[in-house]
Amino acid sequence: xxxxxxxxxxxxxxxxxxxxxxxxxxxxxxxxxxxxxxxxxxxxxxxxxxxxxxxxxxxxxxxxxxxxxxxxxxxxxxxxxxxxxxxxxxxxxxxxxxxxxxxxxxxxxxxxxxxxxxxxxxxxxxxxxxxxxxxxxxxxxxxxxxxxxxxxxxxxxxxxxxxxxxxxxxxxxxxxxxxxxxxxxxxxxxxxxxxxxxxxxxxxxxxxxxxxxxxxxxxxxxxxxxxxxxxxxxxxxxxxxxxxxxxxxxxxxxxxxxxxxxxxxxxxxxxxxxxxxxxxxxxxxxxxxxxxxxxxxxx
Amino acid sequence: xxxxxxxxxxxxxxxxxxxxxxxxxxxxxxxxxxxxxxxxxxxxxxxxxxxxxxxxxxxxxxxxxxxxxxxxxxxxxxxxxxxxxxxxxxxxxxxxxxxxxxxxxxxxxxxxxxxxxxxxxxxxxxxxxxxxxxxxxxxxxxxxxxxxxxxxxxxxxxxxxxxxxxxxxxxxxxxxxxxxxxxxxxxxxxxxxxxxxxxxxxxxxxxxxxxxxxxxxxxxxxxxxxxxxxxxxxxxxxxxxxxxxxxxxxxxxxxxxxxxxxxxxxxxxxxxxxxxxxxxxxxxxxxxxxxxxxxxxxxxxxxx
Numbered sequence: 064x065x066x067x068x069x070x071x072x073x074x075x076x077x078x079x080x081x082x083x084x085x086x087x088x089x090x091x092x093x094x095x096x097x098x099x100x101x102x103x104x105x106x107x108x109x110x111x112x113x114x115x116x117x118x119x120x121x122x123x124x125x126x127x128x129x130x131x132x133x134x135x136x137x138x139x140x141x142x143x144x145x146x147x148x149x150x151x152x153x154x155x156x157x158x159x160x161x162x163x164x165x166x167x168x169x170x171x172x173x174x175x176x177x178x179x180x181x182x183x184x185x186x187x188x189x190x191x192x193x194x195x196x197x198x199x200x201x202x203x204x205x206x207x208x209x210x211x212x213x214x215x216x217x218x219x220x221x222x223x224x225x226x227x228x229x230x231x232x233x234x235x236x237x238x239x240x241x242x243x244x245x246x247x248x249x250x251x252x253x254x255x256x257x258x259x260x261x262x263x264x265x266x267x268x269x270x271x272x273x274x275x276x277x278x279x280x281x282x283x284x285x286x287x288x289x290x291x292x293x294x295x296x297x298x299x300x301x302x303x304x305x306x307x308x309x310x311x312x313x314x315x316x317x318x319x320x321x322x323x324x325x326x327x328x329x330x331x332x333x334x335x336x337x338x339x340x341x342x343x344x345x346x347x348x349x350x351x352x353x354x355x356x357x358x359x360x361x362x
Numbered sequence: 363x364x365x366x367x368x369x370x371x372x373x374x375x376x377x378x379x380x381x382x383x384x385x386x387x388x389x390x391x392x393x394x395x396x397x398x399x400x401x402x403x404x405x406x407x408x409x410x411x412x413x414x415x416x417x418x419x420x421x422x423x424x425x426x427x428x429x430x431x432x433x434x435x436x437x438x439x440x441x442x443x444x445x446x447x448x449x450x451x452x453x454x455x456x457x458x459x460x461x462x463x464x465x466x467x468x469x470x471x472x473x474x475x476x477x478x479x480x481x482x483x484x485x486x487x488x489x490x491x492x493x494x495x496x497x498x499x500x501x502x503x504x505x506x507x508x509x510x511x512x513x514x515x516x517x518x519x520x521x522x523x524x525x526x527x528x529x530x531x532x533x534x535x536x537x538x539x540x541x542x543x544x545x546x547x548x549x550x551x552x553x554x555x556x557x558x559x560x561x562x563x564x565x566x567x568x569x570x571x572x573x574x575x576x577x578x579x580x581x582x583x584x585x586x587x588x589x590x591x592x593x594x595x596x597x598x599x600x601x602x603x604x605x606x607x608x609x610x611x612x613x614x615x616x617x618x619x620x621x622x623x624x625x626x627x628x629x630x631x632x633x634x635x636x637x638x639x640x641x642x643x644x645x646x647x648x649x650x651x652x653x654x655x656x657x658x659x660x661x662x663x664x665x666x
Contacts, residue, residue, distance in 0.1 A: 187416070191414040191415075194414050195414060205529070208522075208525065212518070212522070263416070266547070267416055270417070270539075270540070270543045271414075273539055273543075274536055274539055274540075277532070277535060277536060277539065278532065278536070281528065281532045281535075281581060281585060284582075284585035284586070285525060285528055285585050285588050285589075287588075287589040287592070288521050288524070288525065288588040288589050288591070288592050290592070291518065291521060291589065291591075291592020291593065291595065291596065292518045292521055292522075292592065294592075294596060295517065295518045295521075295592065295595055295596060295599065296518075298596065298599045298600075298603075299516070299517065299599065301603070302516070302599055302602055302603065302606075305602075305603060305606045305607070305610075306602075306606055308606075308610060309606050309609050309610050309613065312609075312610055312613035312614065313613055315613070315616075315617065316612075316613040316614070316615075316616040316617070317616070319616035319617060319619075319620040319621060319624075320616065320620045320639065320642070320643045320646065322620055322621070322624040323620045323623040323624050323632075323638070323639060323642060324623060324624060324625075324629050324632065324633045325623060325632050325633060325635065325638030325639045325642065326633075326634075326635075326636060326638060326639060327639055328639060357602075357665065358514075358516050359602060359606070361516065361517065
């Protein structure tokens, strides 16, 4: 994939040899080695997350993605996007998996966009990526929560723990974005055209952080109720088994007096055996009906 | 549906603007609106679908505001839908865009008494805030039903109902958070000397903050209580265990009292004693009653 350049006249992405500091570029980490102008700047930025020099600004921002994990299903993953912005160019450096999303969703309809506008679009999209992932995680959390209704083991609960932790990661990543944007705003002159863009992005970051943090806190607070649900499932099974045990004990208990080696009432009655069976099972049946009415058998 | 009502509000410089009301617009209506207003159609569509976007944008030719309006579901208490409502000010037009009819808009936007731009926005926000309050209350009221059912509950259905209420309160809280953000941002754009607008803004802000505090507090209480609900359900089930264990103990006594007289060994005079059965069974009944009495007094044979 390497380095791609957006050709405004053709309205399409074309493969470029290297970054030329004029226009919009998408690069993967391997392609940076072929761009000496970028390499030093990106080196600075990877150490400090933000590097400003004159009108150039380079930021390394976290981006939230979704991925499939063999053990835990859909989980969140944090990737990083490095943006190098000059008045005439914008270079976006990200891992290969991010490039199609950038081209299709974040940078769609580019014909009339200036570099500043594109920078803002990418900044906002990276912030919104956390909210989008949070929404998916919450949907998954709700599905897992329903699966807990019949769960006996810890599989669902462990997945819920992972999702809660992922939501926490999103909040941390948003806070990191906020810190970077605040530093970038401090390092940018008030009259710079980039200043209002960074300011707007910072406000959005605060709003989204508040929202994602609220979701995280509220879902985390009810996690203990999930433990209760699983324990209740196990208790329900034990409850039903115990009522069956009690039911089995009843005929034995009621028939026991007729095992005694004493003269027994009705011992000469021809149908005593049938009578006794009818008596003990009748009593047991009455108890079973009463227990059923009181929900002893309900699962 | 697209409606245009002429001279419905006053712009910043007191010129009259038309109100374009877009309610669940068709594709062609949206295209037509986008062309008339000179706003990209994708921009309108994103907001109609409630996708993540900036709730307040102020540019030279466009002011865009977006928030969520809670609309109660007819006939189902405590159920609601959050409908994204967008407001746009462009030269010549004031636009409302929503996928459902918002009832209070026609009341607030009156061509006979056109309001100023920010006054109208603040009044709409105040009305939206007032919609949140009864919605939140009706959701919270469901807790009483859950708590009533909790007394007898043996399964976690009550906990699930609690979780569902928690989710709905969270949705309301997020909607209020967005509204709070819009209100705080609007403060930067209000004309500095207009005390009427400043007061209106402060009233709206305070009202919003009160509603949000209430929803926050309800939700925090519920989150804390849900764990207790789970324990109440456990305890209800444990009561059954206790009761059944007591029954099993009572059912075990006949195994050893008549069992002692059922052994295949010489039993003295018992096998030939006329009243043997009555004596042993009477003793058994006495022991059972004594044991049951002790259990009952200890609360082991009570279901409540």
